[in-house]
Structure formats: C-alpha cells, structure tokens
Amino acid sequence: MRSIFFKSPSPTRMTPPPSPSPSPSPARMTPPPSPLHHTFSESLMEENIEVADAIITKWETDVASLFCDRDEARQFLGSIKGLQKAMQYLALHHSSSQKLVRAQTLMQTAMRRLEKEFYQILKSNRAYLDPESVSAHSTSTSIPSASRSSFSDFEEEDFENESRDENDSIPEVERVSLAAMADFRAIAEAMITAGYAKECTKVYKIIRKSIVDEALYHLGVERGLSLQQIQKMEGEVLEVKIKTWLSAVKMAVKTLFYGERILCDQVFSISAPIRESCFTEISKEGALALFGFPENVAKCKKTPEKMFRVLDLYEAVSDLWPEIESIFSFESTSAVRSTAVNSLIRLGEAVRTMLADFETAIQKDSSKMTVPGGGVHPLTRYVMNYISFLADYSGILSDIFADWPFTIPSDLPVSYFGSPDNEDNISSPISVRLAWLVLVMLCKLDGKAAVYKDVALSYLFLANNLQYVIGKVRQSNLNFLLGDEWVMRHEQKVKQYAANYEKIAWSKVLGSLPENPTAEISMDQISLARRIVPIYKEFYEMYGGVQARREHWVESLVRYTPDDLGNYWSDLFYGSRSSGSVSSSSSRGGRSR
Structure with missing residues (x-):
C-alpha cells in the first residue's frame, strides 16, 4: 500500500535535510491531520455510493419483480447495506457534503422500491401465506431461525444452497411460502435498519389484518355482537350461534392466530417492538370478539337446559388456554388474555348457579300425577338423563368447583353411598354431588309412590323407577362415579320392592290355590x-x-x-x-x- 500512495525521492534530485527548527511549546502542539486515512475511507464510501447508484437506478423504473431473481435481490440489498455505511461515514465527517445528499436520495429511491416489492409479495403470495399454511409447517427445520439475520442471508451463497437442499423434501406450497417469508424478512430488515419501519409495517398491517378478518368471518365469528343482542335471541338461534362458535374457536386459535403470530415473529425478527405492534394491530380486535362471545352467553338468563352448552363453552376455552396464553403473550395483547379468563370465570359462575337451580327444581316438583301400571315417572327420566350427561363433564365440573367446593345439606347416609372413611371408597366431590342429586330425586319418588291408593302398585312403581335409575347409571359414566357398590345396594332394593309387590298383590291369589298342586279342582x-x-x-x-x-x-x-x-x-x-x-x-x- 505504501508503494501506491508514496513516491520515492529521485536519487538525482536529492536535497539536503532541512535545518532543525525550535520545537513548538507543548501547549501549541496539535496532532497533524491524516489526509491519507480520510482519502482512503472516502474513496471506499464513494465507491459504495457509485455501486448503489448503478443498481438502485436500474430498478427504479423496472416493472419486473426484483425478488424473482435471487442474485439481483442479493445485489440490491447488498448495495443498500453499502449505502448505509457511506451515509453513516459522511454524516460523521462531512455532514454538509453533497455526497450525503446524493446518498440520501438514493436511499429513498431504494426504500420506495422495497416497499413496492413488499406489497407485491404480500399480494401475490396471499394464498401461500394463509395462517393455516404457516402454522402447518411452523415446526419445519427449513424455517429460518428468528434470530438469524435475513439481510445477511442474501449475501451468503451457502444459505441459498442449504435452503434448496432442505426444501426439496417439502411440498411446493410450503416451499413457496418459506421463500416468501425469507423475502419478507430480508426486506423488513433492510427497511427497518434504514429507518423506514413505518413504511414497511403500514402495508403489512393492512393486508394481514384483512386476511385475519376475512378468515374469522368465514368461520362464523361475528363482530359487535352485544350482550343485549344475545339476550334477545330465541333459544334456537342462540343454540346455532354457540355451535358455530364451538366449531370455530379451535381453528381460530390453533391455526389462524397461531399462524399469524409465527409470521410476524419471522418477518420482523429484527425488532421485538415491531413484532408486537404488528401482531397486536392485526389480531387483537378479532380475538376480543372471539373470546367476548362466551362471556356474554354466560351473562344471559340461566336455565338448566343451557347447562351443557355452557359447559361446552367452558371446556373449549379451558382446553385452549395454554395456546391463548402463549400466542397473546405480549403486554399489548393482555386484554385478549383477560377476556378469555373472564369468560371462564363467568361461565363457571353460570354452571354453579344452574346446578343449584336444578337441585331446587327437583325439590320443588309437586306433581301428583300417577303413572298407569306403576311405570317410570317423567321426573325420573328427565333427572337421570340430565345427571348422566353431567357425568360426561366430571373433569370440567371438577375444575369449575375447585375453588368453590360442593356443599350438601347433610352427609349422605352410609346405607346409600357408603362411609367416606372407608379406604375402598374412591368417591370424589363430583361423585358425592351427583349422588346427592340422585338421592334428592329418589326421595321425591317415595312421595309420589304414596299417591297410589293401591299399596302393591306403590311398590311396583318404586321397583320400576329404581330399576330405570340403575340402568342409566350402568350405561353412563355415573357407573364410574357412583361405583359398583352403589349399584349392588340399589339392585337389592329393587328386589325388595318387587318382593313386597308380589306379596301384597298376589297373596289372595296364592292363598286360593290348593296346598296339593296335584289335587283336582271342582x-x-x-x-x-x-x-x-x-x-x-x-x-x-x-x-x-x-x-x-x-x-x-x-x-x-x-x-x-x-x-x-x-x-x-x-x-x-x-x-x-x-x-x-x-x-x-x-x-x-x-x-x-
């Protein structure tokens, strides 16, 4: 380098060394300027500007897509990186230089081009970047790590070769999706690094939010459905809307919002605040509408018939809570988490209220109707069908009543449900509660049996109804909750009722028969x-x-x-x-x- 910038003195024109001069005082000593250093750095910066000018100007009016050619895209992004270095140097050493103005103009031109490319990729790859596709291959090793700089990836030959080898084993749709995500990340990093984050995220938010909103619409998630509107709905209409919501919520959380979160994290991996801002603006409104619905349903009039739909809503939100908490983990999306939690709280309160109302309804039943022939009473059918369905939700009921233990007026009789001190008794609080509801119904049946004028028919009524109860227990999860011992005890009661019926109803007939069965009757x-x-x-x-x-x-x-x-x-x-x-x-x- 010395041979380039320095010339050796000619031997024929040697001059004598200068005479020594007095040394300056220390106070007046200043370091001599370094014109060689500045000249070298300036030449490099000028070269960066010239290279950027040639590449950026070339694409200023070109209508073709820059990112269709990976080499061209790599050169374009590389020129931007070099232009940034030149601008930083000039701003530090020559802030009023015309070269800095020229570099800034070139940068603005480059950013307009990248903004256009960003928009085109978003639009043209919409079908390949739907949340379902993104979430489907989110665990693929071919997705670049969020910590890896995609801006630098475009300058590394081995990255493209590596990606091509990895992508050979995945479907075309996923391959296109992954390539688009890599392009997004490269453009986003270049624009954000250059100070054009607002221009980059503006178009991204608009297009991605429209995709999310459209997907929620097709799933049947309604916006702006107020509590008053839900309260005024006919029962059949509300039933349909609950079914629609139940079929939509899993897809919305595990596919739609999850895929959108992954896409935001990948595209804007360079900046955590921008990732959060984009995802929040895109997803928050739709998520609040989604999780606000079950909370409003829980606030509606509570009847025992709504119990199972409320339990379905509670189960759906509860099962999805880990995903909800993870996807909406940002501080700016805390309202979504709060809405989901409030839905669980309100739904749990509704279940506890309806279960208490159900027990009260059994106790208040005052029907004096008798079933011909001592058959099964409608109350028995209704209550046992209801309780057997409740048994299917025993796990959910345990969660709902975890902090609000069941209370019953008195302990269950040992003859009815066994001793709680017995080591063989595996009863849970839910088992005790459901056993109590069955006992309340059986007590009502005792009163209804007394309505029959024929004592024998009363016993037949008790036998038939208790046999129906046992059958429902055996055919449902109540069999596991109440246990085999409960079933055997009540089967013995059925036999006792039947024996009493035979004794009372057929005693006169049996008494009229001869003691000797072979004797001839006149x-x-x-x-x-x-x-x-x-x-x-x-x-x-x-x-x-x-x-x-x-x-x-x-x-x-x-x-x-x-x-x-x-x-x-x-x-x-x-x-x-x-x-x-x-x-x-x-x-x-x-x-x-």
Whole structure:
C-alpha cells in the first residue's frame, strides 16, 4: 500500500535535510491531520455510493419483480447495506457534503422500491401465506431461525444452497411460502435498519389484518355482537350461534392466530417492538370478539337446559388456554388474555348457579300425577338423563368447583353411598354431588309412590323407577362415579320392592290355590270362567269380528278370541287344555299369549 500512495525521492534530485527548527511549546502542539486515512475511507464510501447508484437506478423504473431473481435481490440489498455505511461515514465527517445528499436520495429511491416489492409479495403470495399454511409447517427445520439475520442471508451463497437442499423434501406450497417469508424478512430488515419501519409495517398491517378478518368471518365469528343482542335471541338461534362458535374457536386459535403470530415473529425478527405492534394491530380486535362471545352467553338468563352448552363453552376455552396464553403473550395483547379468563370465570359462575337451580327444581316438583301400571315417572327420566350427561363433564365440573367446593345439606347416609372413611371408597366431590342429586330425586319418588291408593302398585312403581335409575347409571359414566357398590345396594332394593309387590298383590291369589298342586279342582271352583267367557264372547263379536278386525287399531284392543280365553283359563287350573276346559274348541286361532 505504501508503494501506491508514496513516491520515492529521485536519487538525482536529492536535497539536503532541512535545518532543525525550535520545537513548538507543548501547549501549541496539535496532532497533524491524516489526509491519507480520510482519502482512503472516502474513496471506499464513494465507491459504495457509485455501486448503489448503478443498481438502485436500474430498478427504479423496472416493472419486473426484483425478488424473482435471487442474485439481483442479493445485489440490491447488498448495495443498500453499502449505502448505509457511506451515509453513516459522511454524516460523521462531512455532514454538509453533497455526497450525503446524493446518498440520501438514493436511499429513498431504494426504500420506495422495497416497499413496492413488499406489497407485491404480500399480494401475490396471499394464498401461500394463509395462517393455516404457516402454522402447518411452523415446526419445519427449513424455517429460518428468528434470530438469524435475513439481510445477511442474501449475501451468503451457502444459505441459498442449504435452503434448496432442505426444501426439496417439502411440498411446493410450503416451499413457496418459506421463500416468501425469507423475502419478507430480508426486506423488513433492510427497511427497518434504514429507518423506514413505518413504511414497511403500514402495508403489512393492512393486508394481514384483512386476511385475519376475512378468515374469522368465514368461520362464523361475528363482530359487535352485544350482550343485549344475545339476550334477545330465541333459544334456537342462540343454540346455532354457540355451535358455530364451538366449531370455530379451535381453528381460530390453533391455526389462524397461531399462524399469524409465527409470521410476524419471522418477518420482523429484527425488532421485538415491531413484532408486537404488528401482531397486536392485526389480531387483537378479532380475538376480543372471539373470546367476548362466551362471556356474554354466560351473562344471559340461566336455565338448566343451557347447562351443557355452557359447559361446552367452558371446556373449549379451558382446553385452549395454554395456546391463548402463549400466542397473546405480549403486554399489548393482555386484554385478549383477560377476556378469555373472564369468560371462564363467568361461565363457571353460570354452571354453579344452574346446578343449584336444578337441585331446587327437583325439590320443588309437586306433581301428583300417577303413572298407569306403576311405570317410570317423567321426573325420573328427565333427572337421570340430565345427571348422566353431567357425568360426561366430571373433569370440567371438577375444575369449575375447585375453588368453590360442593356443599350438601347433610352427609349422605352410609346405607346409600357408603362411609367416606372407608379406604375402598374412591368417591370424589363430583361423585358425592351427583349422588346427592340422585338421592334428592329418589326421595321425591317415595312421595309420589304414596299417591297410589293401591299399596302393591306403590311398590311396583318404586321397583320400576329404581330399576330405570340403575340402568342409566350402568350405561353412563355415573357407573364410574357412583361405583359398583352403589349399584349392588340399589339392585337389592329393587328386589325388595318387587318382593313386597308380589306379596301384597298376589297373596289372595296364592292363598286360593290348593296346598296339593296335584289335587283336582271342582267345576264349582271355576265357575268364574263360566260367567266371564260368554260375556267376553259378546264383546269379541262386537269389536273383534272379521269386519272390525280389518281396522288395524282393533288388534291393539282385542288380542284374544273366546276360545283363547277358555284355553288359557284351563291352562291356569289344569295345566293343559285336554279336559275341564270351558271352551268347546281347542283352537287358539294361531295367536300367542
């Protein structure tokens, strides 16, 4: 370098050394300027400006896409980097230089071009940069690390070769998406580093927000749905909207917002504040609308029929909470997290209120209706169906009541649910609560059994209803919550009720039978058959004749012919129809009993 900037003195024109002069005083000594250093640095900066001028001016009016050619894009971004260094040097040493003005003008031209490229990539790759595609390959190793500088990536030959090798194994859609994300990052870093962050993020926010809003619309998420509007909805309409929300929320969180967060983190990896600002402006409004809906539903009128939809809403938000907390982790998105938490709180309160109202409704049931034949009461069917569905939500109910323990007026009888001190008793608070609701219903059934005037029919009613309860327990998760011991105890009660019914209802019939089953019964003892069969014959001829039997509904009223009746009566007393029959015919007309 010395040979370039210095010339050796000619041997024929050697001059004598100058005479020594007095040394200046220390106070007046100043370091001599370094014109060689400045000249060298200036020449490098001028070269950077000239290179940038040639490249940037070339693309100032070119309508083709700069990033279609990776080499051209690399050179363009490299020239911007060199131009930045020149501007920094000139601003420090020659702030009034015309070269600095020229460099600033070139930088503005370059930024306009990059802003245009950024917009074109956003628009042309919209289908490849939808949140679903981004979230689908978010765990792929081919996605550049957020900490890696994409601005520098374009200056490294090995980066492109490495990316090409990695991308050979992934689908075309993902390959295009990854390439677009890399271009975004490179442009974003260049513009942000040059001080043009606002111009870069403005177009990004507008386009990406429109994508998110459109996706939420197609998912059925409604904006601006107020509490008053929800309260005025018909039950069927609200049911449809809840179903729509339940089918939308998982996709919205795990795909839409998650994918958008990943894209923001990748594109604006150079700046944490810009990442946060972009994601918040793009997603916050839609997320608040999404998680505000269940909170408003929870504030509506609470009826037992809404219990299971409220539990579905609670379960959906609760299951997604880890993702919600992670995706909306920024301070500026804390309102989204708060809205989701408030939804859980309000929904939990609604469940506790509705469960208490359900128990009160059972206790207040004052219906005096009796079921013909001692069949299953409607209250039994309704309550057991309700409780068996509640058993499917035992895990969610445990979460809801974790901080508000169940309380029951008194301990469950040991004869009903076993001793809580028993080591074999694996009952949980939810098990105890549901067992209590069943007990409340069984107590009401005892009162309804007393309405029957026939004591035998009361026992039959209790047997039938308790058998229905046991069947529902066995067929649902109540079997795991109440346990086998509970089932066996109540099966014993069914047998007791049935035995009491047999004893009371059939004691007179059994008492009329001879002690010796083989003893012959006289005709006088079956005189009742002689009186009943002729009367039944007249009834049959009127309602069960050939003409009448053409009506299908008649068969449900008249099942047996007079001969059938006589034969059955004979079977009852004689065990056969060969002798002693009050019927003149042994034919049954092909009918079964």
